[in-house]
Amino acid sequence: MEHKxxxxxxxxxxxxxxxxWEKLAGRLTDFEKxxxxxxxxxxxxxASILILISxxxxxxxxxxxxxxKEIVAEPVIKVQENKIxxxxxxxxxVIATSENEKSSVKSIQKKTIKNAIVNKQIHEAVAxxxxxxxxxxFQKSNSVTRAQVQxxxxxxxxxxxxxxxxAKVQIxxxxxxxxSDFELDQLLEDAQKSLMAAQKVIHHKxxxxxxxxAEAEYDLDKDLKERLFExxxxxxxxxxxxxxxxxx
Amino acid sequence: MLKVIKPxxxxxxxxxxxxxxxxxxxxxxxxxxxPKMLGxxxxxxxxxxxxxxxxxxxxxxVFTKLATFKNEGSFEGWIKRIMIWESVSFLRKKSKLVxxxxxxxxxxxxxxxxxxxxxxxxxxxxxxxxPDACKVVFNLYVIxxxxxxxxxALLHITEGTSKTQLFRARKALQKMLKTNKKHYHGTQV
Numbered sequence: 001m002e003h004k005x006x007x008x009x010x011x012x013x014x015x016x017x018x019x020x021w022e023k024l025a026g027r028l029t030d031f032e033k034x035x036x037x038x039x040x041x042x043x044x045x046x047a048s049i050l051i052l053i054s055x056x057x058x059x060x061x062x063x064x065x066x067x068x069k070e071i072v073a074e075p076v077i078k079v080q081e082n083k084i085x086x087x088x089x090x091x092x093x094v095i096a097t098s099e100n101e102k103s104s105v106k107s108i109q110k111k112t113i114k115n116a117i118v119n120k121q122i123h124e125a126v127a128x129x130x131x132x133x134x135x136x137x138f139q140k141s142n143s144v145t146r147a148q149v150q151x152x153x154x155x156x157x158x159x160x161x162x163x164x165x166x167a168k169v170q171i172x173x174x175x176x177x178x179x180s181d182f183e184l185d186q187l188l189e190d191a192q193k194s195l196m197a198a199q200k201v202i203h204h205k206x207x208x209x210x211x212x213x214a215e216a217e218y219d220l221d222k223d224l225k226e227r228l229f230e231x232x233x234x235x236x237x238x239x240x241x242x243x244x245x246x247x248x
Numbered sequence: 249m250l251k252v253i254k255p256x257x258x259x260x261x262x263x264x265x266x267x268x269x270x271x272x273x274x275x276x277x278x279x280x281x282x283p284k285m286l287g288x289x290x291x292x293x294x295x296x297x298x299x300x301x302x303x304x305x306x307x308x309x310v311f312t313k314l315a316t317f318k319n320e321g322s323f324e325g326w327i328k329r330i331m332i333w334e335s336v337s338f339l340r341k342k343s344k345l346v347x348x349x350x351x352x353x354x355x356x357x358x359x360x361x362x363x364x365x366x367x368x369x370x371x372x373x374x375x376x377x378x379p380d381a382c383k384v385v386f387n388l389y390v391i392x393x394x395x396x397x398x399x400x401a402l403l404h405i406t407e408g409t410s411k412t413q414l415f416r417a418r419k420a421l422q423k424m425l426k427t428n429k430k431h432y433h434g435t436q437v
Contacts, residue, residue: 002390008368009391013283014290016300021278024304025271028311032269 161191259323267314274311281324282307285331291387292335294376302338306331332392336402339380374424378417385410386417 168187172179265273285306289299309330317326375383384403388394389410396407396414403410 005368005371006391006393009287009291009371012287012290012368012372014286014296014299016282016286016303020282020300020304021275024278024307025275027304027308028269028271028274031308031312 158195161195165191260319263314263317263323266311277310278307281327284324285327288328288331289335290372291375291391292332292339292384298338299335302334303331306334309334328392332388333402336384339384374421377424378420382413382417382420385413386421389414 165187169179169184172183259277262273262277266277282303286300286303289303289306290296293299293302306327310327317323375386378386385399388399388402389396394402396410399405399410400407
Protein backbone atom coordinates (compact mmCIF):
# COMPACT_ATOMS: atom_id res chain seq x y z
CA MET A 1 0.00 0.00 0.00
CA GLU A 2 2.85 2.33 0.93
CA HIS A 3 4.53 1.48 -2.35
CA LYS A 4 1.42 2.45 -4.24
CA UNK A 5 1.08 5.77 -2.44
CA UNK A 6 4.79 6.43 -2.80
CA UNK A 7 4.61 6.23 -6.56
CA UNK A 8 1.62 8.49 -6.65
CA UNK A 9 3.08 11.03 -4.22
CA UNK A 10 6.50 11.07 -5.85
CA UNK A 11 4.97 12.08 -9.18
CA UNK A 12 2.52 14.52 -7.74
CA UNK A 13 2.82 18.06 -9.05
CA UNK A 14 1.24 21.28 -7.85
CA UNK A 15 1.30 24.35 -10.07
CA UNK A 16 2.74 27.37 -8.28
CA UNK A 17 1.00 30.74 -8.41
CA UNK A 18 1.51 32.91 -11.50
CA UNK A 19 3.51 35.62 -9.77
CA UNK A 20 5.84 33.14 -8.05
CA TRP A 21 8.52 33.44 -10.73
CA GLU A 22 8.30 37.25 -10.67
CA LYS A 23 8.95 37.18 -6.92
CA LEU A 24 11.92 34.88 -7.36
CA ALA A 25 13.34 36.94 -10.24
CA GLY A 26 13.04 40.10 -8.13
CA ARG A 27 14.89 38.48 -5.25
CA LEU A 28 17.61 37.26 -7.59
CA THR A 29 18.04 40.74 -9.09
CA ASP A 30 18.30 42.30 -5.62
CA PHE A 31 20.85 39.67 -4.63
CA GLU A 32 23.00 40.35 -7.71
CA LYS A 33 22.85 44.10 -7.08
CA UNK A 34 23.91 43.72 -3.45
CA UNK A 35 26.65 41.32 -4.56
CA UNK A 36 27.94 43.92 -7.02
CA UNK A 37 27.74 46.63 -4.38
CA UNK A 38 29.68 44.42 -1.96
CA UNK A 39 32.26 43.79 -4.66
CA UNK A 40 32.60 47.54 -5.30
CA UNK A 41 32.86 48.39 -1.62
CA UNK A 42 35.48 45.66 -1.25
CA UNK A 43 37.38 47.09 -4.22
CA UNK A 44 37.13 50.59 -2.75
CA UNK A 45 38.50 49.44 0.58
CA UNK A 46 41.21 47.42 -1.12
CA ALA A 47 42.20 50.40 -3.30
CA SER A 48 42.30 52.80 -0.34
CA ILE A 49 44.41 50.34 1.66
CA LEU A 50 46.76 49.96 -1.30
CA ILE A 51 47.05 53.74 -1.65
CA LEU A 52 47.79 54.09 2.06
CA ILE A 53 50.44 51.37 1.90
CA SER A 54 52.08 52.85 -1.20
CA UNK A 55 52.08 56.35 0.33
CA UNK A 56 53.60 54.90 3.49
CA UNK A 57 56.30 53.11 1.52
CA UNK A 58 57.00 56.25 -0.52
CA UNK A 59 57.44 58.46 2.54
CA UNK A 60 59.41 55.73 4.28
CA UNK A 61 61.84 55.63 1.38
CA UNK A 62 62.01 59.43 1.33
CA UNK A 63 62.95 59.49 5.00
CA UNK A 64 65.58 56.82 4.46
CA UNK A 65 67.08 58.76 1.56
CA UNK A 66 67.12 62.04 3.46
CA UNK A 67 68.65 60.40 6.52
CA UNK A 68 71.35 58.90 4.27
CA LYS A 69 71.92 62.32 2.73
CA GLU A 70 72.20 63.81 6.18
CA ILE A 71 74.90 61.35 7.06
CA VAL A 72 76.71 62.34 3.88
CA ALA A 73 76.17 66.02 4.55
CA GLU A 74 77.66 65.95 8.04
CA PRO A 75 81.33 65.69 7.05
CA VAL A 76 80.99 68.75 4.82
CA ILE A 77 82.29 71.06 7.53
CA LYS A 78 85.12 68.70 8.25
CA VAL A 79 85.99 68.59 4.57
CA GLN A 80 85.93 72.36 4.53
CA GLU A 81 88.13 72.46 7.61
CA ASN A 82 90.57 70.07 6.03
CA LYS A 83 90.65 72.26 2.97
CA ILE A 84 91.20 75.33 5.10
CA UNK A 85 93.93 73.49 6.93
CA UNK A 86 95.57 72.47 3.69
CA UNK A 87 95.36 76.05 2.48
CA UNK A 88 97.05 77.23 5.64
CA UNK A 89 99.67 74.50 5.45
CA UNK A 90 100.41 74.86 1.77
CA UNK A 91 100.25 78.53 0.93
CA UNK A 92 101.75 78.05 -2.53
CA UNK A 93 98.67 76.14 -3.68
CA VAL A 94 96.16 78.61 -2.38
CA ILE A 95 96.11 80.94 -5.38
CA ALA A 96 95.62 78.10 -7.83
CA THR A 97 93.00 76.19 -5.88
CA SER A 98 91.09 78.95 -4.13
CA GLU A 99 88.60 79.42 -6.98
CA ASN A 100 87.89 75.68 -7.29
CA GLU A 101 87.51 75.36 -3.57
CA LYS A 102 85.09 78.25 -3.43
CA SER A 103 82.96 76.65 -6.11
CA SER A 104 83.17 73.24 -4.44
CA VAL A 105 82.25 74.74 -1.09
CA LYS A 106 79.29 76.50 -2.70
CA SER A 107 78.11 73.29 -4.41
CA ILE A 108 78.39 71.43 -1.11
CA GLN A 109 76.42 74.19 0.55
CA LYS A 110 73.71 73.91 -2.08
CA LYS A 111 73.54 70.15 -1.67
CA THR A 112 73.30 70.33 2.07
CA ILE A 113 70.64 73.03 1.94
CA LYS A 114 68.63 71.04 -0.58
CA ASN A 115 68.79 67.92 1.52
CA ALA A 116 67.81 69.84 4.59
CA ILE A 117 64.77 71.39 2.84
CA VAL A 118 63.64 68.01 1.53
CA ASN A 119 63.87 66.64 5.03
CA LYS A 120 61.97 69.62 6.44
CA GLN A 121 64.86 70.43 8.69
CA ILE A 122 65.14 74.08 7.85
CA HIS A 123 66.69 74.93 11.19
CA GLU A 124 69.50 72.51 10.65
CA ALA A 125 70.07 73.89 7.19
CA VAL A 126 70.31 77.43 8.51
CA ALA A 127 72.78 76.30 11.16
CA UNK A 128 74.79 74.51 8.53
CA UNK A 129 74.89 77.60 6.33
CA UNK A 130 76.05 79.76 9.24
CA UNK A 131 78.78 77.31 10.05
CA UNK A 132 79.99 77.13 6.49
CA UNK A 133 79.94 80.94 6.20
CA UNK A 134 82.04 81.20 9.32
CA UNK A 135 84.40 78.62 7.93
CA UNK A 136 84.65 80.61 4.71
CA UNK A 137 85.33 83.84 6.62
CA PHE A 138 87.93 82.04 8.64
CA GLN A 139 89.45 80.65 5.46
CA LYS A 140 89.62 84.12 3.94
CA SER A 141 91.14 85.68 7.04
CA ASN A 142 93.71 82.94 7.50
CA SER A 143 94.75 82.15 3.96
CA VAL A 144 98.40 82.88 3.44
CA THR A 145 99.67 83.42 0.00
CA ARG A 146 103.16 82.94 -1.22
CA ALA A 147 103.40 86.67 -1.99
CA GLN A 148 102.40 87.53 1.56
CA VAL A 149 105.06 85.20 2.93
CA GLN A 150 107.71 86.79 0.75
CA UNK A 151 106.54 90.31 1.58
CA UNK A 152 106.06 90.03 5.32
CA UNK A 153 108.80 87.53 6.07
CA UNK A 154 108.86 84.85 8.75
CA UNK A 155 107.76 87.08 11.69
CA UNK A 156 104.47 88.02 10.13
CA UNK A 157 104.09 84.41 9.03
CA UNK A 158 104.50 83.31 12.63
CA UNK A 159 101.90 85.84 13.67
CA UNK A 160 99.51 84.51 11.03
CA UNK A 161 100.15 80.96 12.14
CA UNK A 162 99.29 81.88 15.70
CA UNK A 163 96.06 83.49 14.49
CA UNK A 164 95.26 80.43 12.41
CA UNK A 165 95.88 78.22 15.41
CA UNK A 166 93.58 80.31 17.55
CA ALA A 167 90.90 80.12 14.87
CA LYS A 168 91.22 76.36 14.65
CA VAL A 169 90.91 76.04 18.39
CA GLN A 170 87.76 78.18 18.21
CA ILE A 171 86.28 75.94 15.53
CA UNK A 172 86.98 72.82 17.56
CA UNK A 173 85.42 74.49 20.58
CA UNK A 174 82.35 75.35 18.54
CA UNK A 175 82.00 71.81 17.40
CA UNK A 176 82.92 69.81 20.47
CA UNK A 177 82.61 72.27 23.32
CA UNK A 178 86.22 71.89 24.49
CA UNK A 179 89.68 71.20 23.06
CA SER A 180 91.66 68.22 24.31
CA ASP A 181 95.38 68.32 25.04
CA PHE A 182 96.03 65.88 22.26
CA GLU A 183 94.26 68.10 19.74
CA LEU A 184 96.21 71.13 20.92
CA ASP A 185 99.50 69.26 20.56
CA GLN A 186 98.46 68.11 17.10
CA LEU A 187 97.59 71.63 16.01
CA LEU A 188 100.84 72.99 17.38
CA GLU A 189 102.83 70.36 15.61
CA ASP A 190 101.04 70.96 12.31
CA ALA A 191 101.61 74.69 12.57
CA GLN A 192 105.33 74.13 13.18
CA LYS A 193 105.63 71.90 10.19
CA SER A 194 103.84 74.30 7.89
CA LEU A 195 105.89 77.20 9.23
CA MET A 196 109.11 75.37 8.49
CA ALA A 197 107.87 74.54 5.03
CA ALA A 198 107.08 78.21 4.42
CA GLN A 199 110.52 79.25 5.59
CA LYS A 200 112.07 76.74 3.24
CA VAL A 201 110.09 78.19 0.41
CA ILE A 202 111.34 81.68 1.19
CA HIS A 203 115.00 80.69 1.36
CA HIS A 204 114.74 78.23 -1.59
CA LYS A 205 116.44 75.56 0.35
CA UNK A 206 116.21 71.82 -0.13
CA UNK A 207 115.23 69.94 3.02
CA UNK A 208 114.61 66.51 4.45
CA UNK A 209 111.89 65.48 6.86
CA UNK A 210 114.26 64.95 9.75
CA UNK A 211 115.85 68.37 9.20
CA UNK A 212 112.45 69.95 9.12
CA UNK A 213 111.47 68.32 12.41
CA ALA A 214 114.73 69.22 14.08
CA GLU A 215 114.48 72.79 12.93
CA ALA A 216 110.93 73.02 14.07
CA GLU A 217 111.80 71.76 17.52
CA TYR A 218 114.77 74.07 17.69
CA ASP A 219 112.76 77.08 16.59
CA LEU A 220 109.99 76.28 18.97
CA ASP A 221 112.44 75.89 21.82
CA LYS A 222 114.15 79.05 20.79
CA ASP A 223 110.93 80.94 20.56
CA LEU A 224 109.79 79.65 23.91
CA LYS A 225 113.15 80.44 25.46
CA GLU A 226 112.99 83.97 24.09
CA ARG A 227 109.50 84.43 25.41
CA LEU A 228 110.42 82.98 28.77
CA PHE A 229 113.48 85.14 28.87
CA GLU A 230 111.45 88.22 28.09
CA UNK A 231 108.92 87.28 30.71
CA UNK A 232 111.63 86.69 33.32
CA UNK A 233 113.36 89.95 32.43
CA UNK A 234 110.15 91.89 32.72
CA UNK A 235 109.40 90.27 36.07
CA UNK A 236 112.89 91.05 37.32
CA UNK A 237 112.55 94.64 36.16
CA UNK A 238 109.32 94.93 38.07
CA UNK A 239 110.81 93.56 41.32
CA UNK A 240 113.92 95.72 40.92
CA UNK A 241 111.79 98.83 40.49
CA UNK A 242 109.67 97.91 43.52
CA UNK A 243 112.76 97.48 45.71
CA UNK A 244 114.20 100.80 44.47
CA UNK A 245 110.95 102.58 45.17
CA UNK A 246 110.80 101.12 48.71
CA UNK A 247 114.42 102.17 49.45
CA UNK A 248 113.65 105.65 48.26
CA MET B 249 42.20 5.96 -26.86
CA LEU B 250 38.92 7.48 -27.84
CA LYS B 251 37.42 9.85 -25.38
CA VAL B 252 33.68 9.73 -25.12
CA ILE B 253 32.31 13.20 -24.99
CA LYS B 254 28.89 13.33 -23.41
CA PRO B 255 26.63 15.64 -25.38
CA UNK B 256 25.22 18.49 -23.35
CA UNK B 257 21.59 17.82 -22.46
CA UNK B 258 19.06 20.59 -22.11
CA UNK B 259 19.53 20.82 -18.33
CA UNK B 260 23.29 21.19 -18.65
CA UNK B 261 22.90 23.99 -21.18
CA UNK B 262 20.35 25.72 -18.99
CA UNK B 263 22.60 25.35 -15.95
CA UNK B 264 25.53 26.78 -17.91
CA UNK B 265 23.45 29.77 -18.95
CA UNK B 266 21.97 30.18 -15.46
CA UNK B 267 25.48 30.42 -14.05
CA UNK B 268 25.89 33.55 -16.20
CA UNK B 269 22.76 34.94 -14.52
CA UNK B 270 20.76 34.46 -17.68
CA UNK B 271 17.28 35.07 -16.35
CA UNK B 272 15.62 33.31 -19.28
CA UNK B 273 17.53 30.07 -18.62
CA UNK B 274 16.78 30.33 -14.92
CA UNK B 275 13.09 30.74 -15.69
CA UNK B 276 13.12 27.65 -17.91
CA UNK B 277 14.72 25.60 -15.14
CA UNK B 278 12.22 26.96 -12.66
CA UNK B 279 9.24 26.18 -14.87
CA UNK B 280 10.52 22.66 -15.40
CA UNK B 281 11.01 21.75 -11.75
CA UNK B 282 8.74 24.12 -9.76
CA PRO B 283 5.50 22.01 -9.89
CA LYS B 284 7.33 18.87 -8.72
CA MET B 285 9.14 20.75 -5.98
CA LEU B 286 5.96 22.41 -4.76
CA GLY B 287 4.40 18.97 -4.51
CA UNK B 288 7.41 17.83 -2.49
CA UNK B 289 7.24 20.84 -0.16
CA UNK B 290 3.54 20.20 0.32
CA UNK B 291 4.29 16.78 1.94
CA UNK B 292 5.95 18.65 4.76
CA UNK B 293 4.01 21.91 4.99
CA UNK B 294 0.26 21.83 5.29
CA UNK B 295 -0.37 25.36 4.10
CA UNK B 296 0.06 25.72 0.32
CA UNK B 297 1.18 29.36 0.42
CA UNK B 298 3.83 28.56 2.98
CA UNK B 299 4.89 25.58 0.93
CA UNK B 300 5.25 27.85 -2.11
CA UNK B 301 7.30 30.30 -0.07
CA UNK B 302 9.59 27.44 0.98
CA UNK B 303 9.86 26.32 -2.62
CA UNK B 304 10.85 29.85 -3.71
CA UNK B 305 13.47 29.99 -0.96
CA UNK B 306 14.76 26.65 -2.22
CA UNK B 307 14.97 27.90 -5.81
CA UNK B 308 16.70 31.08 -4.64
CA UNK B 309 19.36 28.86 -3.05
CA VAL B 310 19.49 26.69 -6.16
CA PHE B 311 20.33 29.67 -8.39
CA THR B 312 22.68 31.42 -5.98
CA LYS B 313 24.59 28.21 -5.15
CA LEU B 314 24.47 26.76 -8.63
CA ALA B 315 28.27 26.93 -8.92
CA THR B 316 28.52 24.29 -6.17
CA PHE B 317 26.58 21.74 -8.24
CA LYS B 318 29.21 19.41 -9.65
CA ASN B 319 27.18 17.22 -12.01
CA GLU B 320 27.91 14.22 -9.79
CA GLY B 321 24.25 13.27 -9.37
CA SER B 322 21.08 14.32 -11.09
CA PHE B 323 20.16 17.97 -11.03
CA GLU B 324 16.65 17.07 -9.91
CA GLY B 325 18.03 15.08 -6.96
CA TRP B 326 20.19 18.06 -5.96
CA ILE B 327 17.18 20.43 -6.06
CA LYS B 328 15.10 17.90 -4.10
CA ARG B 329 17.69 17.77 -1.31
CA ILE B 330 17.65 21.55 -1.09
CA MET B 331 13.84 21.61 -0.94
CA ILE B 332 13.72 18.94 1.78
CA TRP B 333 16.35 20.82 3.79
CA GLU B 334 14.41 24.07 3.43
CA SER B 335 11.16 22.40 4.53
CA VAL B 336 12.74 20.70 7.54
CA SER B 337 14.47 23.95 8.54
CA PHE B 338 11.18 25.82 8.28
CA LEU B 339 9.38 23.29 10.48
CA ARG B 340 12.25 23.34 12.96
CA LYS B 341 12.16 27.13 13.20
CA LYS B 342 8.40 27.43 13.22
CA SER B 343 7.23 24.79 15.61
CA LYS B 344 10.38 23.09 16.85
CA LEU B 345 9.94 19.49 15.88
CA VAL B 346 8.70 17.60 18.92
CA UNK B 347 9.11 13.87 18.79
CA UNK B 348 6.15 12.59 20.81
CA UNK B 349 6.43 9.16 22.42
CA UNK B 350 3.02 9.33 24.08
CA UNK B 351 0.72 6.92 22.25
CA UNK B 352 -2.38 8.61 23.64
CA UNK B 353 -2.00 11.36 21.06
CA UNK B 354 -2.48 8.87 18.24
CA UNK B 355 -5.42 7.22 19.99
CA UNK B 356 -7.26 10.54 20.10
CA UNK B 357 -7.12 11.09 16.35
CA UNK B 358 -10.56 12.01 15.13
CA UNK B 359 -12.17 9.77 12.61
CA UNK B 360 -12.75 12.15 9.69
CA UNK B 361 -15.17 10.83 7.10
CA UNK B 362 -13.85 10.97 3.52
CA UNK B 363 -15.68 9.95 0.42
CA UNK B 364 -12.73 9.12 -1.82
CA UNK B 365 -10.63 6.78 0.23
CA UNK B 366 -7.76 6.08 -2.10
CA UNK B 367 -7.32 9.44 -3.73
CA UNK B 368 -3.90 11.03 -3.36
CA UNK B 369 -5.48 14.19 -1.96
CA UNK B 370 -6.95 12.10 0.89
CA UNK B 371 -3.61 10.54 1.60
CA UNK B 372 -2.09 14.00 1.66
CA UNK B 373 -4.81 15.16 4.01
CA UNK B 374 -4.11 12.28 6.38
CA UNK B 375 -0.38 12.99 6.27
CA UNK B 376 -1.10 16.65 6.97
CA UNK B 377 -2.96 15.65 10.09
CA UNK B 378 0.13 13.96 11.52
CA PRO B 379 2.34 15.86 13.98
CA ASP B 380 5.23 17.58 12.18
CA ALA B 381 7.95 15.28 13.57
CA CYS B 382 6.06 12.13 12.55
CA LYS B 383 5.16 13.61 9.19
CA VAL B 384 8.77 14.51 8.37
CA VAL B 385 10.07 11.06 9.29
CA PHE B 386 7.24 9.35 7.40
CA ASN B 387 7.80 11.48 4.27
CA LEU B 388 11.54 10.98 4.32
CA TYR B 389 11.30 7.24 4.84
CA VAL B 390 8.29 6.32 2.73
CA ILE B 391 8.26 8.90 -0.07
CA UNK B 392 11.92 9.96 -0.35
CA UNK B 393 13.21 6.48 0.55
CA UNK B 394 15.77 7.73 3.05
CA UNK B 395 17.34 5.24 5.45
CA UNK B 396 16.88 5.69 9.21
CA UNK B 397 20.56 6.57 9.56
CA UNK B 398 20.16 9.32 6.94
CA UNK B 399 17.00 10.62 8.62
CA UNK B 400 18.76 10.61 11.99
CA ALA B 401 21.69 12.58 10.55
CA LEU B 402 19.42 15.09 8.81
CA LEU B 403 17.13 15.72 11.79
CA HIS B 404 19.82 15.37 14.49
CA ILE B 405 17.98 12.51 16.21
CA THR B 406 18.84 8.90 16.98
CA GLU B 407 17.90 6.07 14.63
CA GLY B 408 15.69 4.69 17.40
CA THR B 409 13.67 7.91 17.54
CA SER B 410 13.33 7.83 13.75
CA LYS B 411 12.00 4.28 13.87
CA THR B 412 9.58 5.11 16.69
CA GLN B 413 8.25 8.15 14.82
CA LEU B 414 7.73 6.09 11.68
CA PHE B 415 5.90 3.40 13.64
CA ARG B 416 3.60 5.99 15.17
CA ALA B 417 2.93 7.65 11.81
CA ARG B 418 2.09 4.34 10.19
CA LYS B 419 -0.23 3.33 13.01
CA ALA B 420 -2.03 6.67 12.90
CA LEU B 421 -2.49 6.53 9.15
CA GLN B 422 -3.75 2.96 9.28
CA LYS B 423 -6.30 4.00 11.89
CA MET B 424 -7.44 6.94 9.81
CA LEU B 425 -7.78 4.81 6.68
CA LYS B 426 -9.62 2.06 8.52
CA THR B 427 -12.08 4.47 10.03
CA ASN B 428 -12.77 6.13 6.72
CA LYS B 429 -13.11 2.78 4.97
CA LYS B 430 -15.69 1.69 7.51
CA HIS B 431 -17.52 4.92 7.04
CA TYR B 432 -17.31 4.57 3.27
CA HIS B 433 -18.61 1.02 3.30
CA GLY B 434 -21.28 1.98 5.75
CA THR B 435 -22.63 4.66 3.49
CA GLN B 436 -22.44 2.42 0.50
CA VAL B 437 -24.45 -0.33 2.05
